Amino acid sequence: MTMPTLVTEDSVSVPEDRTAMLDGGAAAAYADLFHALSDPTRLAILQHLSTGPHRVCDLVDHLGFAQSTVSKHLACLRGCGLATVRAEGRASWFSLAQPVLLADLLRGAQAMLAATGEQATLCAHLMHPASVSPAQAAAGPGTTDGG
Numbered sequence: 001m002t003m004p005t006l007v008t009e010d011s012v013s014v015p016e017d018r019t020a021m022l023d024g025g026a027a028a029a030y031a032d033l034f035h036a037l038s039d040p041t042r043l044a045i046l047q048h049l050s051t052g053p054h055r056v057c058d059l060v061d062h063l064g065f066a067q068s069t070v071s072k073h074l075a076c077l078r079g080c081g082l083a084t085v086r087a088e089g090r091a092s093w094f095s096l097a098q099p100v101l102l103a104d105l106l107r108g109a110q111a112m113l114a115a116t117g118e119q120a121t122l123c124a125h126l127m128h129p130a131s132v133s134p135a136q137a138a139a140g141p142g143t144t145d146g147g
Contacts, residue, residue: 045070054093056071
């Protein structure tokens, strides 16, 4: 005997008795977050942002990608809450929104990868955000906190 199934708006078949367990909003939020982390270009942008705020042109110079590519990926990172933007004159400075929480998440992913036999580590700035002091992050690029 087969169970009746329900086809969701994403065309995923789920047994009807399990649909009560699904929270579509929560599932979408998780999917957006993990989608943002699923692209190597976005991970490279996050690694650069972990060293402090950057403008789009800085990221273009550092990464060698087209401006449109960097802007598209920054929009994705902002859309899921991983990056923020601050206007300063005509420039927009992008930063990590929650560097400590992102580092915790990535350390968990690193542990999961290690448990499955894949040894992978992202840059130290991203995995250990304390290496960028809160004063440096708040002050923005081109400033020092005396240390």
